[in-house]
Amino acid sequence: MSTDPWIWLGAILTLMIFSFLFKDNPFYKFGEHLFVGVANGYYIALYWHNSLRPNLVEPLSQGQLIYLIPLLLGLMYFARFIPKISWLVRIPIGFMIGWSAGVSIPATFQAFVLKQLEGTIITPSSFTNAASGIWAAIILVGVVCTVVYFYFSKEHKGILKPTARLGIIFIMIGFGASFGYTVMARVSLLIGRIQFLLGPWLGLID
Amino acid sequence: MKWFEVISKIDRRIIYLLLTLFVILPLFIPIKIPQNIMPQTQKLFDFVDSIRPDDKAVMLSLDYTPQTAPECHPMALAILKHCFARNIPVVGVSYDPQGPGLAVEAFATVVDDINRQASIKEDSVIYGEDYVYLGWKSGRIAALLEMGESIISVYPRDHFRNAVDSFPIMARVKNYKDIAIAIVLAAAAYPDDWVLYPQSRYGIKVGAGLTAVMAPKYYPFLQTGQFSGMVSGMKGAAEYEHLIFAHGYTKDLGTAETGMSAQSMIHILIIIFIIMGNIGYFFSRRKK
Numbered sequence: 001m002s003t004d005p006w007i008w009l010g011a012i013l014t015l016m017i018f019s020f021l022f023k024d025n026p027f028y029k030f031g032e033h034l035f036v037g038v039a040n041g042y043y044i045a046l047y048w049h050n051s052l053r054p055n056l057v058e059p060l061s062q063g064q065l066i067y068l069i070p071l072l073l074g075l076m077y078f079a080r081f082i083p084k085i086s087w088l089v090r091i092p093i094g095f096m097i098g099w100s101a102g103v104s105i106p107a108t109f110q111a112f113v114l115k116q117l118e119g120t121i122i123t124p125s126s127f128t129n130a131a132s133g134i135w136a137a138i139i140l141v142g143v144v145c146t147v148v149y150f151y152f153s154k155e156h157k158g159i160l161k162p163t164a165r166l167g168i169i170f171i172m173i174g175f176g177a178s179f180g181y182t183v184m185a186r187v188s189l190l191i192g193r194i195q196f197l198l199g200p201w202l203g204l205i206d
Numbered sequence: 207m208k209w210f211e212v213i214s215k216i217d218r219r220i221i222y223l224l225l226t227l228f229v230i231l232p233l234f235i236p237i238k239i240p241q242n243i244m245p246q247t248q249k250l251f252d253f254v255d256s257i258r259p260d261d262k263a264v265m266l267s268l269d270y271t272p273q274t275a276p277e278c279h280p281m282a283l284a285i286l287k288h289c290f291a292r293n294i295p296v297v298g299v300s301y302d303p304q305g306p307g308l309a310v311e312a313f314a315t316v317v318d319d320i321n322r323q324a325s326i327k328e329d330s331v332i333y334g335e336d337y338v339y340l341g342w343k344s345g346r347i348a349a350l351l352e353m354g355e356s357i358i359s360v361y362p363r364d365h366f367r368n369a370v371d372s373f374p375i376m377a378r379v380k381n382y383k384d385i386a387i388a389i390v391l392a393a394a395a396y397p398d399d400w401v402l403y404p405q406s407r408y409g410i411k412v413g414a415g416l417t418a419v420m421a422p423k424y425y426p427f428l429q430t431g432q433f434s435g436m437v438s439g440m441k442g443a444a445e446y447e448h449l450i451f452a453h454g455y456t457k458d459l460g461t462a463e464t465g466m467s468a469q470s471m472i473h474i475l476i477i478i479f480i481i482m483g484n485i486g487y488f489f490s491r492r493k494k
Binding site for chain 1 (some may be wrong): 219222225226229230233234273274275276277303304306341342343344345347351363401402403405406407417418419421422426429430431432438439440441461464465468469472473476
């Protein structure tokens, strides 16, 4: 069994949170509130030491006055709380939206639209071996049918009906895979906690 | 109460108890369940294995959180062991605020283990020469783009407040041209940003180590070649551990490999519960 007080603290807090599985109780509430408080404290300290101080306070204290511009932009967000000058908040928001749009739109189009379309298109190179050819065809059919299912501008009649039905099957397979992976992820977290309790805390496993 | 009503109304606490038992038992009595290596894990392993020693570096972005550590932490340990065993320089960064603590622990665990076993200086791993951890940075999009020009301009100081330009490793790793692959170990959508910005603009290779929940979303990135490999969930971590063990890069398997026995047992239990629930539902409907 561990003699490290931090391990003990971690183990006791883990058990407090697990106690919710039986029913809601004051131990669980204490663990939950402590977590929220510690998380807030951690984030404030991290942002101060790793962001505000090195990127704003230190350069300003060294006389780099250019940093007054981001300081002013940041302070303008707080204008929201003063009705008379609340319009000032539009300036930093406009700056952020403009910058984000300029940086993101071309990159998103290139990486998430064109590249993904490229991955769906069947070319002679898709058939370098039988398996990759079959999978390429399945992906193409799956994508087309799923997109047809979400095409609501025309009633799903005629050729659209079986195509949309096939699309539902692909969607269901996708949901099934997501569910399976989600179960695996959640169980992994439980395994991790139990490994911690049985290993570092109780010393029953390596 | 009829039998089919009993099986469809099991108290949730009994289910929790059974789940806990099915997790604990395989940890004491390991059940050998054969591991099939998934192609995406093999691809990432092969990529790292093909990097020439003492040449380009691996950039490891450690962006997972304590709650997802059981999945991503073993991946970090396995990839670090693989890189250090092959003398591949490693540059660590984080963009999730919760990443740094786990990142420091991952580096310390692997480095201490290697250095304990090293008999000569050449076999040991030295901070600043073989690896560096640059720490967490806010404004990650700007940081990711700027690193394409100069890593030192984004990180003048490392996580421990040392001047980065004093490290020998940074003399040869100046920007993305000196990075063979960026491997993002993430519990949120951080790999999106690596594909969107550094890859689109600078063509950097990206690999991913993801929680299992995220994996289905990222499979299309393998199909398009935007990911040069992917390790997903505890299973992926166990596969990577298995691969480095099989290739002689480590002498022991990690926690993911032992956790997978419990994982498999739990899956069997959940399948049984799903079947029981469906049978109960089916017979209840027939009765109505």
